[in-house]
Each structure stands twice: as structure tokens, then as C-alpha cells.
Amino acid sequence: MGRSYVIGEYSEKYLKKLKAEERYGTTGILIGQITPMKTYIIFAARTPLKDQAELPPENPNEMNASDIEWVSEHARQVSRMLPGGILVLGVFLIRPPKMTKEEAHDIFRKLASAVEAAVAKERLWNFTEEETAERVVLQVYADSKKMKVQAYDLHNPQASIKALDCKSSSLSAPWQIMEATLNVDVHIPIPVAAEHQFDKDSLKGLITWAKQIMQSSYLISGQFKEPESLLGEGSKKKAPAEVQFLTAPVAIADDELAALIEDCGSSVTVRGTVRCRAYLHGSKSKVKDAIQALKRDVLNTVFVRCQMVFEDQILNKNVEGDSSNLKAPHRIFASVLPSGVAFCDYGFADEGNKELEERYKELLDYDLNPAQLDRVEEAMLEEMGVKEEEDLSKKPEEEEIIETGFKYKDTQELPSTQPQQPKEPEDEKDHSMDEVAPSFDIAFASNCSNTFAENILEATIEFSHGVAAAAGVGVIAVAVSVIYFGNFIGEST
Numbered sequence: 001m002g003r004s005y006v007i008g009e010y011s012e013k014y015l016k017k018l019k020a021e022e023r024y025g026t027t028g029i030l031i032g033q034i035t036p037m038k039t040y041i042i043f044a045a046r047t048p049l050k051d052q053a054e055l056p057p058e059n060p061n062e063m064n065a066s067d068i069e070w071v072s073e074h075a076r077q078v079s080r081m082l083p084g085g086i087l088v089l090g091v092f093l094i095r096p097p098k099m100t101k102e103e104a105h106d107i108f109r110k111l112a113s114a115v116e117a118a119v120a121k122e123r124l125w126n127f128t129e130e131e132t133a134e135r136v137v138l139q140v141y142a143d144s145k146k147m148k149v150q151a152y153d154l155h156n157p158q159a160s161i162k163a164l165d166c167k168s169s170s171l172s173a174p175w176q177i178m179e180a181t182l183n184v185d186v187h188i189p190i191p192v193a194a195e196h197q198f199d200k201d202s203l204k205g206l207i208t209w210a211k212q213i214m215q216s217s218y219l220i221s222g223q224f225k226e227p228e229s230l231l232g233e234g235s236k237k238k239a240p241a242e243v244q245f246l247t248a249p250v251a252i253a254d255d256e257l258a259a260l261i262e263d264c265g266s267s268v269t270v271r272g273t274v275r276c277r278a279y280l281h282g283s284k285s286k287v288k289d290a291i292q293a294l295k296r297d298v299l300n301t302v303f304v305r306c307q308m309v310f311e312d313q314i315l316n317k318n319v320e321g322d323s324s325n326l327k328a329p330h331r332i333f334a335s336v337l338p339s340g341v342a343f344c345d346y347g348f349a350d351e352g353n354k355e356l357e358e359r360y361k362e363l364l365d366y367d368l369n370p371a372q373l374d375r376v377e378e379a380m381l382e383e384m385g386v387k388e389e390e391d392l393s394k395k396p397e398e399e400e401i402i403e404t405g406f407k408y409k410d411t412q413e414l415p416s417t418q419p420q421q422p423k424e425p426e427d428e429k430d431h432s433m434d435e436v437a438p439s440f441d442i443a444f445a446s447n448c449s450n451t452f453a454e455n456i457l458e459a460t461i462e463f464s465h466g467v468a469a470a471a472g473v474g475v476i477a478v479a480v481s482v483i484y485f486g487n488f489i490g491e492s493t
Contacts, residue, residue: 015147042086218244330375
């Protein structure tokens with residue numbers, strides 16, 4: 001049985017509305033989910049006009065390089081607004097009456113290739129070999145009620161675009177939701193040769209951390225589930241499943257043993273707490289697919305926030321890194337579909353609902369109601385982190401916790417390598433094992449410390465003594481180059 005394609009009721013109505021308004025020549029992007037057997041088109045958004053007063057081109061085949069770049073830039077910005085499991089599937093065109101089949105296929109090849117290339121630039125992960133390379137191109141004909149869906153092969157752009165049988169569905173059935181709260185602490189050395197601290201190449205330092213996340217183990221609601229098992233198996237609850245990631249050092253391949261030594265002129269530290277979410281449609285979703293979607297969302301949200309801070313600094317011409325500590329934007333979810341699937345946006349501290357509403361209208365052609373916004377999750381995490389930071393700063397013996405960004409809700413001693421005297425039993429109390437880091441920040445150091453290598457060595461030695469696992473930990477701290485669980489809660493083996 002081949003792959004089947006489903007278009008959601010919202011997308012279908014939206015495309016018919018554009019046709020009814022005679023917006024011929026309008027291009028846009030398709031958003032949805034790709035599963036092993038099905039592709040779901042859940043949302044469509046037209047490309048914003050460069051000038052609000054202009055009309056779509058009468059002949060899209062005459063689009064020049066800047067026009068194609070405009071479409072791909074729109075796709076790149078929209079991809080930032082998508083949670084785990086949801087991605088840009090392809091492009092659509094409200095086909096003008098006089099456009100030929102050859103002209104349509106040519107413009108689809110150009111647009112689909114440019115869109116995929118633009119979106120891929122902001123990924124710290126790659127598709128697996130098992131995942132389909134087909135992307136969707138959709139035509140709405142001007143002279144009929146026909147809506148034609150076709151497949152475009154990313155691996156073979158010159159291959160013919162094949163027609164697909166696409167079914168319509170409301171897609172209103174509840175989606176399975178996976179969520180995670182992750183503590184991030186990544187140190188990125190910047191070579192002296194780098195132009196400035198905000199160079200986009202600086203974000204390559206996140207690659208090692210990304211590998212750690214993708215290779216990490218997981219617990220779902222405190223339990224391990226086999227990757228091939230069904231996600232909802234053995235659970236009657238329809239509430240979002242909470243996931244915990246347990247990281248370990250990245251295995252070094254034989255061909256990666258050569259070391260590159262560079263002079264370090266400065267450094268960037270990415271630290272804080274992020275909230276991640278992934279959606280999966282259908283009752284047959286496997287655990288491995290859900291975990292993969294959530295891990296990808298972790299990488300996406302951290303990379304996007306770093307990129308936004310860099311872009312903001314470059315835009316304000318602060319390319320020399322005058323600010324030693326920069327606040328990254330909050331992630332704000334908003335349910336936009338009847339099924340409850342939420343998209344997101346990122347807001348800096350000086351941005352309110354108005355800016356978010358304007359971006360939803362411009363990028364998604366969607367009229368957002370402020371009541372749809374969910375500002376609570378990350379705001380609560382930040383408030384808890386700040387509160388604990390103030391409390392813990394009064395305790396000199398816990399100074400190490402403050403430096404690493406960990407904030408504890410209850411008073412627990414850190415694990416020690418020294419033998420400890422047995423303690424008297426205490427009265428049973430409800431203790432939270434979650435750790436809360438401060439708000440998501442990006443800090444800059446003017447130069448790299450000479451003790452950086454020593455710190456790596458100490459962390460490696462500490463890890464070799466068996467500080468390798470933490471059961472029941474809600475948030476894991478991740479550091480580039482090594483994993484340092486010196487402040488975890490739990491038993492060391």
C-alpha cells in the first residue's frame with residue numbers, strides 16, 4: 001500500500017477562499033505532518049506581498065530570483081512557529097487561467113527547492129533514511145473546482161511531479177501531545193578568527209549539544225517505554241505526556257579522533273529553561289516517532305532563540321557584543337486549529353500581544369485572538385528561577401548551584417564524592433525533584449578562560465567516577481563538549 005494524503009478542512013476552505021477572491025498567481029506554503037504511512041496537510045498560508053498595495057503577479061512563471069527568495073524567506077520564518085511533529089510540507093499556487101502545465105511544474109520545482117533549502121538552514125538535525133523525501137505541491141485551478149495535489153521528490157528534483165489522490169478530512173480528532181521542560185547550559189568558544197560574536201557560524205557550537213539530545217534516553221511520565229510500542233498503549237489519560245531526557249556523552253567515532261586547536265577570542269553561553277512540545281496525529285503513533293519529534297523541537301527552539309538574539313543585535317549594530325548578558329525571547333503558544341494543535345511565536349520582553357497578532361496575520365494570514373495566547377508556561381518557569389536565585393544567593397555553601405544555573409525548590413544537599421554519615425530519618429514531606437533554571441539567557445565573555453580545558457578535565461573525571469544517571473530528574477543540564485552531572489539529584493553509582 002502506498003502513501004496516502006489527507007487535507008484538513010481548514011486548509012481546504014482557506015484555499016477555496018483565495019480562489020473565490022480571484023487571487024490568481026498567489027503562492028503560499030503548506031504545513032502539516034508526515035507519518036510513516038500518511039501525510040496530513042493541516043494549514044495553508046499565502047506568501048505576504050512585498051508591498052501591501054500590490055497584487056499577486058499575473059504570471060508566477062516570470063518570478064525572478066528575489067521573488068523566489070521572498071517565498072523561501074516566508075517559509076523560513078513560519079517554520080520557526082511550528083512545534084515538534086509539524087513542518088513545512090511544500091507550496092501551493094492559485095493557478096492563473098492561462099498558465100500551462102509545463103510552466104506550473106517549472107515554478108513548483110523552483111519554489112519547492114528554495115523553500116526546503118531555506119528551512120533546512122535552521123535545523124540542527126537531519127531526516128532519517130526511513131522518512132519520505134516527498135513534499136507536496138498543490139494547485140487550485142481558476143477555471144474549475146478542481147484542486148490538484150502532487151508530490152515532489154527532494155532527492156530527485158528533475159523527476160516528474162506525480163499526481164496524488166488526496167482525501168479531505170476534518171482532522172478534528174484529538175492529537176496526542178508530548179511535552180518536556182529542559183534545562184540548557186551550553187558553552188560555545190568563539191575562535192579569534194571569527195568576525196564577531198554574533199556571526200551565524202558561532203551557532204555551529206550547538207552541534208555537539210544537539211547530538212547529545214538526539215542520542216539521549218527518555219522517560220515518559222516517569223517510565224521507560226519501548227520505542228516500537230504504541231504511544232497511547234497502556235494509558236487511558238488523554239492529557240499531555242511529560243517526557244524527561246537523560247543525556248550521556250556523545251560517542252567519538254574512530255574518524256573523529258583528530259583534534260583541532262584554535263585560539264579562543266571570546267565565548268557564548270546559552271543557559272536557561274525551555275518548554276518543548278510535539279503533536280502526533282492518530283492512535284497508531286509509535287513511541288520512537290513521538291520522542292524524535294520532541295527532540296527535534298528541543299533543538300529547533302534553542303537554535304531559533306539564539307538566532308533571533310543574534311539577528312536583533314546585528315540589526316541594532318551591536319556586532320561587537322557590547323552586552324554581556326542578553327535576554328532571549330519567550331516562546332508563546334497559541335491554539336489556532338479546532339483540533340487544538342498550537343503554533344508558537346517568540347516575544348522579547350518589550351513586545352506585547354499587538355506584535356504577536358501582527359506577525360500571525362502577516363506570516364500565517366490568521367486573525368489571532370489574544371485569548372488564544374498561552375504566556376503562562378515559560379513565564380512561570382522564569383519567575384520560579386528568579387525567586388530561587390534570590391533565595392539561594394544567601395547561602396554561600398550552594399554557590400556552585402547558582403553558577404551552573406540550577407535552582408532547587410527544596411533544600412537538598414549536593415552529591416559528594418566524600419563518604420557521608422548516615423542521617424536520621426525525617427518526617428515524610430512532599431518534595432519536588434524538578435530543577436528550575438533562570439530565564440533563557442545568552443551571556444558573552446570577552447575572552448576564554450585559561451582554565452576552560454581544566455574544567456573540561458575535571459568534569460570528565462567526575463563523570464568517570466560514575467555520576468552518570470539521575471532517576472526522577474525533571475530537567476537535565478547540558479554543556480557543550482562534556483556532560484557534567486555534578487549537581488544532579490539522586491544516587492551516584
